[in-house]
Amino acid sequence: MLGLPRPTLDVPVSLPRQTVVEQAAAPTLSALAFFFVMTSYYIIRPVMGQLSGAVGSQSLPLFYGAVFVVMLLLTPVFGMLVARFRRRQLLGWSYSFFILCLLAFVPAFMAQDRIGARELGVVFFVWASVFNLFVVSLFWSFMADIFSSDQARRVFSLIALGGMAGAIFGPLVTKLLVQLIGVAPLLVVSALALSFSMMLLLQLSTQHDRQAGSRADEAIGGSLWAGIRELWSRPFLRYMALLMLFGDGIGTLAYALVADYAKAHFTSTVARTLFYNDLDLATNLLGAVLQLSVTPWLLVRRGAGWGLVVPSLVNLILLAGVALIGGGSLVFFSYSVPLLAVMQVITRGFAYGMTKPAVDALYTRVPRETRYKGKNFVETAVWRFGDVVVTSAVSGLRMLGWGIGGLALLGAGVATLAAIVARRAGWSPDLAPDEHARVDDGETPPV
Template identity: 25%
Template sequence: MNPSAFRQRRRDLLACALLATNLFLILFSYYLLKTVRESWILVAPEGVFFTGPKLKSLATALQALLLLALVPFYARLSQRIEPRKLLLRFTGYFVLCMLGFALALGLSLPYFGFAFYVWLGTFNVAIIAQFWSFATSVFSRDEAMKLFPTIGFGATAGGFVGAKAAGLLFSFGLSLPAIIVLAAAILILHCGIYLWVGRLRRSARGETTGKEDALSGHARAGSRLEGEEGRAIDGIRLVLRDAYLRWIVALIVLLSVVNTTGEYLLSEAVVLEAKRALALAGEVDPRAFTAAFIHDFYSDFYLAVNIAAIVLQVFVVGRLIRMGGIRAALFILPILSFFAYGLVASSASLLLIKWVKIIENGSDYSVMNTARALLFLPTSEEEKWRARQVVDTIFVRFGDMLSFVLVALVGLLNLPLSVLALLNLALVLVWAFAALQVNRGFELRSAGGLAQLASR
């Protein structure tokens, strides 16, 4: 290897390590904030209908609506603002929002927990999209194919360590507002790493070339995003006119409804257990005690979910698909969910619901995420790019909104929480039927593709 190529490879590896570190910091800070949001929104004033878990369910539905508007809004901004300035401005906006929320939490301002919950959902989508936009602008296609899997490991590690750190920091006496400020400081550090990587790549390619690459990449991104809203409409049309894609949508919507309703059941169980613990705690500040209880619970919960997802991804997913194909990947989660919510309907204890959600979320993040990627293999290029985007955004969020409708109806009718578990049980049966139809469509499409290849 000549000296020039060696220096280039060293720069590439350094840029890869820096971006993996940046993705680690993003997910680390997100999980710090995620545990804060749970304790903040669930510790709410009594006496109104939309409080605690119900307020969280409403926030999830509103978050879904805002996310539908986020992509075209970001697309318009990216056409008007140079990429480096857009990155700095967005990061500055996020930091200022975090500091404002930390102040609101410190002052115990009402319903800011609701606003924080909604905001954090948009933050997560925007900051991750911004990261990958930057990463694709500094690496060529061949470089990206080699380096992105390594960079992506930063997300897995960041989620795991962030969930663990959230509990440890709080146990060491760091307050919830201070944790938000810490996340803001991490975000400033992550912005500095962006600038470092940018300088590194410019030194590798030359100042002029680097600028031309960035601007041309920005122009290409602008032209791609210019028709984002139109492509969303085209994607919906593609989905509605194809039976296979319609069954995929049905499967994704049902999965989303069941999962989000399960999150609500978990929130209700956590709040109820916190009240029981408070009754036994003696003379303590009720609000501070409840917030600490919920924070500790969710930091342990998110840590367990991340561990489950990693173990399943590393040791189970590949073997499951090799042995049972797409059918096994599609049916494992509804089967687990059916037995799990059957148990929850009979005994809705916090420990039971916690382990149900750990298994469900861990399987969703590993097995089901892989299955969803595989489902679009026997589709056209247009369906891969347009229909899948619509399925992964609009229809997933539509499931969140349907879950809120169920939660609101059960609350307004004063029905017991076991009714939601029974509804989930019924929805899982419909979900399994949709999985059967999707598997049939996948096999037919795959067989058709093989037949076309054989006829050539």
């Protein structure tokens, strides 16, 4: 029977009892911190989604273009912060900034009728995208910093499962509260959840600093554009950038098609919010099932590389099926479900439930500067560049008369390329051997 590996760490018995207890508790505290991160995000995500549904896919290039510009501006800022400040300071200041932003949006949403949905939508869409990329990326970089490669294979599934629990709890809270207190007060609830996560992460940072020989809280150093240099100098990062573009192409294609569906079928803000909230709930339930069954077995027995290949193959089969069948609906337990919604749920479910844990496990086998700067650049600027390209392409092809079948067939071709790149990324020659501990500061993995 498949299941999660035991979330314990191998700690030397010669260490002080306090250190042994802290190391043994680290996976649980990390999972709880990620639970609150994802709860916070999935309380605000349906609000962002319904704004996309209000304008449709034709306006998405504008939204994603604004996000991309912001990413280009913030990526060097992030690199500067990582280079100059210790981890505890970086975590505290970054999370505090987003907490304050959430509270600042409360009066804006109370005045939504006067501001206008489109204007507020652009600002909030950009901010929520930045929140997702920076808060979650910083969390996983921290996790890769305190766990070795061998430990990561056993505990990252547990940590990701904590995030999945938050990603399920968040939509449930939103579904319950949005009809009782409205949209604006939800942002206060989200800020509280993020505050709990910050406190747990700061506690983990303090515990890790007490371990003998720990250097992980030192500022990494390096220039502002180190993330870009890392991308060009390391084959693994180049593969991950390509995989990010291909995977994002598939996910953004599904998102754009669903946005058009929501615009055509839901006229009220509440209806669109509930629709996107249900999509999130179904997606995260699928991701949780994967985290409880296939993913831990795959990462431990077959290696993290297969965690990249399998979702690409699933996307290929799914998109080929949509290309043959076209649009329409499927019936589940007497409920009619749009096929496009099913496509988005499955693609995102595998991305969160399998691809993400595999990616983060692989990043434990590269130097810290690559984890913090190169990884962040790939998961910010590269990702959002892909969003702009894909949404612009979808809008252009729609104007040329392309339908769902043709777009899905194109997506199947992209999924084929993603599977090939995933196979190369998972076994890139510049990754440290899987059985070794994480690469320490300044150490270069064998080529």
